[in-house]
Amino acid sequence: MPQDPRSAILAAATAPGIWDVLVIGGGASGLGTAVEAATRGHRTLLLEAQDYAKGTSSRSTKLVHGGVRYLAQGNVGLVREALHERGLLRKNAPHLVRDLGFVVPAYNWWAGPFYGIGLKLYDILAGKLNLGSSKYLGKEAALERAPTLQPEGLMGGILYYDGQFDDARLAVTLLRTLEDHGGVALNYAPVTGLLKEDGKVVGVRFRDLETGREYEVRARAIVNATGVWVDDIRRMENADAKPMLSPSQGTHIVVDRRFLPGDSAIMIPRTDDGRVLFAVPWHDHVVIGTTDTPVSGTSFEPRPLEEEIDFILNTAGRYMNPAPTRADVLSTYAGLRPLVKPADNADTKEISRDHVIRVSEGGLITLTGGKWTTYRRMGEDTVNRAERVAGLPERLTVTPGLHLHGWSEEPRPDPLRVYGSDAERVEALPGADRQLHPELPYTEAELRWGVRHESARTVEDLLARRTRALLLNARASSEAAPRAAAILAEELGQDAAWAEAQARAYQNLAQGYQL
Ligand SMILES: Cc1cc2nc3c(=O)[nH]c(=O)nc-3n(C[C@H](O)[C@H](O)[C@H](O)COP(=O)(O)OP(=O)(O)OC[C@H]3O[C@@H](n4cnc5c(N)ncnc54)[C@H](O)[C@@H]3O)c2cc1C
Numbered sequence: 001m002p003q004d005p006r007s008a009i010l011a012a013a014t015a016p017g018i019w020d021v022l023v024i025g026g027g028a029s030g031l032g033t034a035v036e037a038a039t040r041g042h043r044t045l046l047l048e049a050q051d052y053a054k055g056t057s058s059r060s061t062k063l064v065h066g067g068v069r070y071l072a073q074g075n076v077g078l079v080r081e082a083l084h085e086r087g088l089l090r091k092n093a094p095h096l097v098r099d100l101g102f103v104v105p106a107y108n109w110w111a112g113p114f115y116g117i118g119l120k121l122y123d124i125l126a127g128k129l130n131l132g133s134s135k136y137l138g139k140e141a142a143l144e145r146a147p148t149l150q151p152e153g154l155m156g157g158i159l160y161y162d163g164q165f166d167d168a169r170l171a172v173t174l175l176r177t178l179e180d181h182g183g184v185a186l187n188y189a190p191v192t193g194l195l196k197e198d199g200k201v202v203g204v205r206f207r208d209l210e211t212g213r214e215y216e217v218r219a220r221a222i223v224n225a226t227g228v229w230v231d232d233i234r235r236m237e238n239a240d241a242k243p244m245l246s247p248s249q250g251t252h253i254v255v256d257r258r259f260l261p262g263d264s265a266i267m268i269p270r271t272d273d274g275r276v277l278f279a280v281p282w283h284d285h286v287v288i289g290t291t292d293t294p295v296s297g298t299s300f301e302p303r304p305l306e307e308e309i310d311f312i313l314n315t316a317g318r319y320m321n322p323a324p325t326r327a328d329v330l331s332t333y334a335g336l337r338p339l340v341k342p343a344d345n346a347d348t349k350e351i352s353r354d355h356v357i358r359v360s361e362g363g364l365i366t367l368t369g370g371k372w373t374t375y376r377r378m379g380e381d382t383v384n385r386a387e388r389v390a391g392l393p394e395r396l397t398v399t400p401g402l403h404l405h406g407w408s409e410e411p412r413p414d415p416l417r418v419y420g421s422d423a424e425r426v427e428a429l430p431g432a433d434r435q436l437h438p439e440l441p442y443t444e445a446e447l448r449w450g451v452r453h454e455s456a457r458t459v460e461d462l463l464a465r466r467t468r469a470l471l472l473n474a475r476a477s478s479e480a481a482p483r484a485a486a487i488l489a490e491e492l493g494q495d496a497a498w499a500e501a502q503a504r505a506y507q508n509l510a511q512g513y514q515l
Helices: 006-013 028-039 068-072 076-092 111-129 139-145 167-180 227-237 306-319 372-390 416-427 444-453 459-466 474-492 496-511
Strands: 018-024 044-047 097-106 135-138 156-165 184-186 191-197 200-207 214-224 248-256 265-268 277-282 285-289 331-337 355-359 365-369
Touching (some): 006 184, 018 200, 028 044, 076 111, 076 156, 097 111, 111 156, 135 139, 167 184, 167 372, 167 416, 191 214, 191 227, 214 372, 227 331, 248 306, 265 306, 277 306, 355 372, 459 474, 459 496, 474 496
Parallel strands (some): 018 214, 097 265, 214 365
Antiparallel strands (some): 135 156, 248 285
């Protein structure tokens, strides 16, 4: 029986000594910061309350993009930075990011020239890291690229390029990259308090959720990268800290590939509520979204609202033929945007998408805002700040050219492509020839790999984030849960009752992803 890898990680995390950088939160922001710190040679520990990317970072639209929408808002600096980062990520993780053509359909005479000019500017801002030049398409060419576009009234379209990725797989890849560079990361380890000395934050208390034991660890710099939960951590230092965030929810639906059979995505530049709607091919399915609904609280499992589903289906139905209906939805998921509050009470669509770094009186460094695409830059800025705040040696960044774990340009078919150069090792594990479920692309070997090498601890970790079964087909993933639980139990040396409880817990969760 293989050895449970967690005990060694826990021992490393709690070994005596002082960490240089301790990061709270294992989403895009925290993992990006931890990789940045470790690759500069700082001793780095990351603690995650649940699982890596359990929060917002597994619930995105899956785009590595400059943000055409922010261009329309005139935020040229933000778009330029994001386009630069898009280009770097494309080079540093070619196994996880691919170029994707987007068709912007034009249903009136002015839409073509209007969006055409905007997207030329997008090309120019990307500079030499551009993925491909935008161009005008006639009606036939637009339909060739996106055959299910509503043909009635279609005058043509604009084709432009952005990147596409697998968000939770990038998180796991960053975890592995962190470990490759000597960093330590522990999931299911929520920070429950901050240690203070002479008014300074010098460490944290965390709980190992698997044993219930509490530990204290000390660090020179402590980074709060907990997404929509940053205010909870800030209040551990100062109970009266004013909230920084005004979260907003975004929902997506996932449907069969027949609703978008071509190679391109569709981008609707202006929906009824002034947002952008994407229909994007992803792992041989189609992701459609998103919405922007202000919410008052936070949750690890935000639920799509009925009106969000209706809005997505109605809007998609106006531009797609056939139009997806409720019965076609294979999965639906919601994520919370950590939007930084403006001075006044602006609409969430207008709130800054830029990242923000704030340092408290006690030296707690809070990083929030931003987006997946700019995670590297956010990490770089945060570690620059942390070095100054904590008196660490100031070192130059190496991440602009850093190949992430598994880096490979070899074209591999889905779903093995995301493992990059590890793919052959995954395939060498038992179960590589056994598909987990007839409607899911994954094999049993991938689950074993997730437990042995990617810190998966639950059936949910395996089906929601190591593989993306939950998002591709929630019902099928639920049917696969008992087998996934049996494999997990075997890998971790747990018994049948434990496996049954795991499968049940997952099936309850997966209900929330079905309509
Ligand atoms: C609907 C939607 C679509 C999006 N689409 C895109 C897109 O296509 N492209 C793009 O670039 N960006 C996109 N974004 C933005 C991007 O997903 C987010 O900016 C990013 O994922 C935020 O990462 P984060 O690490 O700050 O937060 P999170 O991913 O939420 O990570 C925070 C982590 O902190 C952990 N945590 C909380 N409390 C504690 C504690 N006490 N102790 C330890 N850990 C704790 C949580 O469990 C969580 O894992 C989208 C966002 C949304 C909401």
